[in-house]
Amino acid sequence: MITGYFNYWVVIILMMMGFYIVISDSNLIKKIIGLNIFQTSVFILFISMSKVKGGTAPILIAGADVYSNPLPHVLILTAIVVGVSTSALGLAIIAKIHRAYGTVDETIIHEQDDLQDEN
Amino acid sequence: MDIETIVNISLLTMLALTVVVLIRMKSLLAIALSSGVYSFLSAGLFVAMDAVDVAFTEAAVGAGITTILLLVTIAITGREQTVSKHKRFLPIAVITITGAALIYGTLDMPPYGDAKAPIHTHVAPHYLTQSSEEIGIPNVVTSVLASYRGYDTLGEVVVIFTAAVGVLLLLGNAAKRSGRKQ
Amino acid sequence: MNPRSSLILREVCRLVIPAVMLFALYVQFHGEYGPGGGFQAGVIFAAAVILYALVYGRQKAQRILPTETVRYFIAAGVLLYAGVGVATMLLGGNFLDYNVLLQGHQQAQHLGIFLIELGVGVTVGAVMIAIFYTLDEFCE
Structure with a gap:
């Protein structure tokens, strides 16, 4: 029971800690890092599902007949590279925000916006 | 163990x-x-x-x-x-409830490493047994990525391309413009 | 970023960077037999260029691999990938159905996979280098 579900449970803990960073921290860069942690935990969930006990990596060789499932590997392989591209886009937006507001802290940005609305 | x-x-x-x-x-x-x-x-x-x-x-x-x-x-x-001046209570409550719901959900999943799980019964056996004849290369991940699911991979490459275009549009021109001003 | 990095860093990088680039090519063209492929090769090649830019300064890296060239490569990889798909359609097959490219179907699959992995590698590598150049330029 414990070893059968340990992977999934740790994945959920990691996912929730990433989610916690995203919703509780006001620094935008730390939010992006939280999203990365969330994303990587989803990758671990997918790869955990592809594992077959006693299997080996899905590269066909003589003498092995049990392989892990290659399909989730393909999905996650491309998702990792797409993930870094989207993070880079997020970081570019943060750099732009820093130029406009002089800060990357969400709370201060909201305060500045409220001040502008009043004027 | x-x-x-x-x-x-x-x-x-x-x-x-x-x-x-x-x-x-x-x-x-x-x-x-x-x-x-x-x-x-x-x-x-x-x-x-x-x-x-x-x-x-x-x-x-x-x-x-x-x-x-x-x-x-x-x-x-x-x-x-x-x-951070944020209140800690609400986020912790949200992640506790979400996490508990997700852990409850995992109890219906097949255990880790189970060879009889539904994920291993549909297309994966076809890829593992037929790809050496149909594609002829030993790395099954590459044959699925580049041949069986080539259309998906094209989509992923276009997403990466689009993200790069987005970064260049956001920052590329700005850097050039400020360079000209100086 | 810092053209005046330490002597040890510069000399070690002089030895390491060619090996990293060679490894990227190995990963690109050996991906059908071992772990690897276009995605990994592109990222490793970009890492070599970024390491060069970090140690010797971005301007020096841009003299070898100018921003304009990198931007053309971003589009070239996607065009090569989609071009293979269009070529298979013109030869009478489905989109990205490599079997019509050559006579023997295994050779045709090999050629198709080789070409699209090359397209993926070129795009991914160029995208990573372009993003680094852009962020670093914005940094100044």
């Missing part, structure tokens, strides 16, 4: 500890480097779970490129983090 299980459990524990430390950190520089450590540990976990191609990508992308991009952004924005 066999060696694979021990490696698996210790890597997962180290991953969780890394994130706990990362949450409590205040310096963005240290946070960026810890997220690199997190990526590297998960790459090790992918090797333990037979996903060598994924581990390779995660080590190069997550631990390499992402960390560099984070560091460059921190060089733009400054490394110290202001102390």
Whole structure:
């Protein structure tokens, strides 16, 4: 029971800690890092599902007949590279925000916006 | 307990500890480097779970490129983090409820490493048994990526292309313009 | 970023960077037999260029691999990938159905996979280098 579900449970803990960073921290860069942690935990969930006990990596060789499932590997392989591209886009937006507001802290940005609305 | 299980459990524990430390950190520089450590540990976990191609990508992308991009952004924005004034109670309540619901959901899943799980019965056996005849290359991940699911991969490449266009539109021209002014 | 990096760093990088680039090519063209492929190769090649730019300064890296060239490569990889799909359609097959490219179907699959992996590698590598150049330019 414990070893059968340990992977999934740790994945959920990691996912929730990433989610916690995203919703509780006001620094935008730390939010992006939280999203990365969330994303990587989803990758671990997918790869955990592809594992077959006693299997080996899905590269066909003589003498092995049990392989892990290659399909989730393909999905996650491309998702990792797409993930870094989207993070880079997020970081570019943060750099732009820093130029406009002089800060990357969400709370201060909201305060500045409220001040502008009043004027 | 066999060696694979021990490696698996210790890597997962180290991953969780890394994130706990990362949450409590205040310096963005240290946070960026810890997220690199997190990526590297998960790459090790992918090797333990037979996903060598994924581990390779995660080590190069997550631990390499992402960390560099984070560091460059921190060089733009400054490394110290202001102390958050957010209330802690609501986020903790949200993640506890969501996490409990998700853990309840996992109880219906097939246990880790089960060869009879539904995921292993549909198309995967076809790829594993037929690809050496149909495609003729030993790495099944490459044959699925580039041939069976070539259309999906084209979509992924276009997404990467679009993200790059987005970054260049946001920052590329601005950098050039400010360069001309000076 | 810093053209005046330490002597040890510069000399070690002089030895390491060619090996990293060679490894990227190995990963690109050996991906059908071992772990690897276009995605990984592109990222490793970009990492070599980024390491060069970090140690010797971005301007020096841009003299070898100018921003304009990198931007053309971003589009060239996607065009090569989609071009293979269009070529298979013109030869009478489905989109990305490599079997019509050559006579023997295994050779045709090999050629198709080789070409699209090359397209993926070129795009991914160029995208990573372009993003780094852009962020670093914005940094100044």
